[in-house]
Each structure stands twice: as structure tokens, then as C-alpha cells.
Amino acid sequence: MGLKVIILAAGGGTRMRSDLPKVLHPLGGVPLLEHVVTTAFSLNPERVLVVYGHGGGQVRARLDEIHVDWVEQSEQLGTGHAVQQVLPALSGEDTALVLYGDVPLIEARTLQRLLAATGRGDLALITAQLEDPAGYGRIVRDQAGNVLRIVEDKDASDEERAIREINTGFLAARGGALRRWLAGLKNCNAQGEFYLTDVIARAVGEGSAVHTVSPRVNEEILGVNNRLQLAALERWYQRSQADRLMLQGVTLIDPDRFDLRGELSAGRDVVIDAGVVLTGRVALGDRVYIGPYSVIRDASIGTDTRVESHCVIEDADIGPGCRIGPFARLRPETEIDGGAHIGNFVEVKKSSIGAGSKINHLSYIGDTTIGREVNVGAGTITCNYDGANKHRTEIGDRAFIGSDTQLVAPVKVGAGATIGAGSTIVRDAPPGELTLSRTRQETRKGWKRPVKKGRE
Ligand code: UD1
Ligand code: CA
Numbered sequence: 001m002g003l004k005v006i007i008l009a010a011g012g013g014t015r016m017r018s019d020l021p022k023v024l025h026p027l028g029g030v031p032l033l034e035h036v037v038t039t040a041f042s043l044n045p046e047r048v049l050v051v052y053g054h055g056g057g058q059v060r061a062r063l064d065e066i067h068v069d070w071v072e073q074s075e076q077l078g079t080g081h082a083v084q085q086v087l088p089a090l091s092g093e094d095t096a097l098v099l100y101g102d103v104p105l106i107e108a109r110t111l112q113r114l115l116a117a118t119g120r121g122d123l124a125l126i127t128a129q130l131e132d133p134a135g136y137g138r139i140v141r142d143q144a145g146n147v148l149r150i151v152e153d154k155d156a157s158d159e160e161r162a163i164r165e166i167n168t169g170f171l172a173a174r175g176g177a178l179r180r181w182l183a184g185l186k187n188c189n190a191q192g193e194f195y196l197t198d199v200i201a202r203a204v205g206e207g208s209a210v211h212t213v214s215p216r217v218n219e220e221i222l223g224v225n226n227r228l229q230l231a232a233l234e235r236w237y238q239r240s241q242a243d244r245l246m247l248q249g250v251t252l253i254d255p256d257r258f259d260l261r262g263e264l265s266a267g268r269d270v271v272i273d274a275g276v277v278l279t280g281r282v283a284l285g286d287r288v289y290i291g292p293y294s295v296i297r298d299a300s301i302g303t304d305t306r307v308e309s310h311c312v313i314e315d316a317d318i319g320p321g322c323r324i325g326p327f328a329r330l331r332p333e334t335e336i337d338g339g340a341h342i343g344n345f346v347e348v349k350k351s352s353i354g355a356g357s358k359i360n361h362l363s364y365i366g367d368t369t370i371g372r373e374v375n376v377g378a379g380t381i382t383c384n385y386d387g388a389n390k391h392r393t394e395i396g397d398r399a400f401i402g403s404d405t406q407l408v409a410p411v412k413v414g415a416g417a418t419i420g421a422g423s424t425i426v427r428d429a430p431p432g433e434l435t436l437s438r439t440r441q442e443t444r445k446g447w448k449r450p451v452k453k454g455r456e
Pocket of ligand 1: 008009010011012051073075076077078079080081082100101102135136137138150152166167168169194195196197223
């Protein structure tokens with residue numbers, strides 16, 4: 001007699017007008033269905049059963065690493081029919097909890113209240129009061145306030161349509177009772193579907209009391225049918241994450257222009273400027289500043305580091321007291337030690353940059369190890385790719401690389417070496433010495449510029 005969570009996710013989602021199954025559209029960077037599955041598992045259920053249909057292969061592949069039981073509903077004949085598909089997995093003493101793959105923000109606390117209400121009878125529902133209840137099933141109660149039945153919008157009389165208490169779809173019931181109520185369900189209604197909502201009248205007919213609970217906020221029960229609703233829910237979700245972060249002590253210069261698609265851990269007095277997008281797992285140390293319109297994915301940034309505007313950082317580890325950007329691009333497997341500076345139009349990939357080193361302007365550093373306090377001049381390029389393979393560049397501590405240098409890898413520059421500006425370095429440069437490759441400068445005395453014909 002455990003908890004079995006049933007997630008209905010077989011619907012087509014035609015109104016999304018998408019090749020991607022609706023439940024895979026992301027909210028806060030995570031597929032709608034994954035939000036629901038995560039909430040389901042937080043209730044410690046015995047099993048989570050996902051009823052799938054449309055785009056089943058894609059849905060299963062995307063959620064491959066999550067251990068749910070997949071139950072196919074090959075024809076979508078209605079919500080009642082969908083729940084019938086999981087009956088073989090339900091025992092009489094189980095509690096069945098029905099969730100929806102396209103209603104992503106239901107909270108575990110609300111579901112716990114629903115389960116507690118189910119414990120007091122055979123059936124409980126989450127209902128909500130809506131300003132505009134159009135389209136939803138309505139909760140019909142008797143004069144004493146007891147739930148009698150649910151009537152679908154399309155089957156409702158004008159009087160019933162005026163009811164503002166709606167069926168959210170979320171319900172929990174005892175397995176044996178649910179099986180009984182679902183047996184012999186009919187589809188003689190406006191949509192020709194087998195309605196899960198018809199079980200309510202059956203329960204009432206048997207003398208069962210139907211309890212109801214309300215969500216904390218209505219956004220919990222809002223479903224996604226089209227991209228307008230998806231965008232509205234995304235904004236609400238982002239704003240609630242922003243509010244939580246601000247209450248935890250993060251300054252958001254404009255909480256309405258902040259997007260977190262994953263998880264952020266932030267130290268004290270972190271400041272995040274307008275238009276920042278954080279994805280995956282991002283960790284920011286105390287007093288980190290992130291400038292406007294920077295995009296950061298899966299990165300950790302040390303205390304007192306400033307990331308100026310318009311940086312793109314992905315899978316990088318940045319130490320304390322660094323200065324990054326504006327307009328810097330840090331690509332995967334980049335490690336930057338404390339106090340380093342990475343300036344504008346500098347791209348760093350699969351490289352480690354030692355403490356206090358500076359690459360301030362217009363450079364590409366790939367597959368490179370740079371020591372401490374190295375100065376890399378403007379326009380330096382590591383030529384790491386020979387068209388077939390990638391090769392490494394190594395630059396020792398306190399080396400000075402003159403501007404517009406090409407380092408043709410594999411190549412090493414020794415500690416304390418100086419490379420003259422404009423050099424193409426193809427062999428190792430010894431430590432402590434000046435190395436340069438440069439054609440001699442000449443001046444041609446009395447030389448005249450060519451003149452356009454016919455102008456003499
Ligand atoms: C349903 C409820 C309605 C409620 C509303 C809340 C019924 C009959 N009606 O209506 O009272 O107000 O949700 O949003 O239950 N699904 C399947 N297989 C099917 C049919 C649906 O898996 O055969 C899934 C859909 O993917 C969707 C959910 O069930 O996630 C709800 O189905 P939908 O057709 O949207 O129901 P509504 O008509 O909105
Ligand atoms: Ca719906």
C-alpha cells in the first residue's frame with residue numbers, strides 16, 4: 001500500500017505547433033515533464049508511472065536517465081482512459097496521485113495536503129477559484145457545500161459555466177476505489193472522451209466524501225497548451241526565482257531581466273546586472289559582479305571577481321580577484337587562477353591561465369598552459385590546429401609575449417622569455433631570452449605612390 005504517482009503526458013499538444021512533444025518544451029531550461037517528475041519523486045512514491053503517447057520515443061529518450069515506468073496510451077481517448085492504462089500497476093490499498101506532464105509548477109507541499117485530505121476519505125481534488133474559468137471543468141457543489149460532480153466546460157449549462165471554482169485535474173484516490181469507479185466509464189459527452197472527472201459523481205453516488213484543497217498560488221495549476229502560456233509561466237517562474245535569490249542576499253539590478261535556467265549558488269553581496277542568463281550549475285563567490293548581458297553556463301567564479309558586460313562563459317573555473325571582459329569568451333575546460341585578467345575579444349578554450357597573468361586584448365588561446373604573471377600582448381594567436389590534430393602550447397611563468405604573435409603548436413615558451421612583437425614562433429623559445437622572428441624593416445627613399453590613369 002504505497003503511493004503511486006500517475007503522470008498524464010499522452011496528449012498531442014497541437015496548439016504548440018511544434019515538432020517537439022509539448023512536455024519536452026523547456027521551462028527554466030528543464031522540460032515541462034521533468035519538473036513534474038522531480039516533484040513526484042520528492043514525495044517518495046513507490047512508483048512513478050508516466051502515460052505517454054504522442055512523440056513517445058522522443059519523450060522517453062529525453063528522460064532516459066530518470067527511472068520512471070512508461071505506460072503507453074496508443075490512442076488518446078480521454079483522461080479517464082489514460083488512467084485506465086495504469087490500473088494493472090495499482091493495488092487496492094495503493095494511493096494513486098494523478099499529475100499532468102504539462103502542468104509543471106505544482107508544489108510538493110500542495111500535493112502533500114492533497115494526500116492528507118485523501119487519507120480522510122477515498123478521493124480528494126485540488127480545485128481553484130479563477131477570474132476566468134472558461135475551458136476548465138467546473139466543480140458542482142450542493143447547498144451544504146459538498147462536491148457533487150465535475151462538469152466539463154463543453155458539457156456545462158449556462159448556470160454551471162458561471163461557477164468560478166474549477167477542476168485543476170489533480171486528484172488522489174484509493175487504488176481499489178479508483179478501479180471500481182473507472183470500470184464502465186462512458187464517453188457519451190460533448191467530446192466523445194472517457195473523462196477522469198466522471199469518477200467524482202460515482203464516488204459521491206457511493207456515499208464517499210470528496211475533499212478539496214487549494215493551491216498556494218494559481219500558477220501551480222496552470223497548464224501549458226500554447227507558447228503564450230509557456231512564456232507567461234516562464235516569466236512567473238523566473239520572477240519567483242529572482243525573488244528567492246534577492247531574499248537570500250543577491251542584488252539583481254533588474255529582477256525582471258534575469259534568467260536562471262538551472263541552479264545558482266551565490267555568496268554574500270553578489271551583484272548581477274541586467275540581462276544576465278545563467279544556465280546549468282553556476283557558483284559565484286562573495287562579492288562577485290556579473291555585468292550586463294553576460295551568459296554563463298556551468299561555471300564557478302571566485303570571490304571578488306568581476307565579469308564585465310557581454311561575456312560568454314561556458315564550463316569554466318575562474319579564481320578569485322579576476323577581471324573578465326567586457327566581451328570575453330571562455331569556452332569549456334578553461335581554468336583561470338586568481339588575479340588574472342582576460343580582456344575584450346579574447347577567446348580561451350581548454351587552457352589554464354596562471355595567477356596574475358594578463359591577456360587583455362584580441363587573442364585566441366586554445367589548448368594552452370600559461371604560468372603565473374605572464375603578459376600576453378594584443379592579437380596573440382595560439383595556432384593549435386594543423387587541420388587534423390590539436391596541439392598544446394606551454395608558456396612559462398613571467399613570460400612576455402609581444403603583440404601580434406603566432407605561437408604554432410606544439411611549442412613551448414620558457415619562463416621569463418620575451419617574444420618580440422609580430423613573431424611567428426615555430427620552435428621552442430628558451431627561458432629568459434628574447435626570441436623574435438621578423439623580416440628586416442626597410443625604407444625606400446623617394447618612392448612615389450601609383451597614380452590613377454588619366455589623371456596626369
Ligand atoms: C482536463 C479536465 C478538466 C480540467 C482541466 C485542467 C477531464 C475530462 N477534464 O480537461 O476538468 O479543468 O483538465 O487543465 O479530465 N491526456 C492523456 N491522454 C488522453 C487525454 C489527455 O494523457 O487521452 C493528458 C494530456 O496530455 C494532458 C492532460 O491529460 O496533460 C489533460 O488533458 P486535456 O485534454 O488537456 O484535458 P482538458 O480538456 O484540458
Ligand atoms: Ca488542458
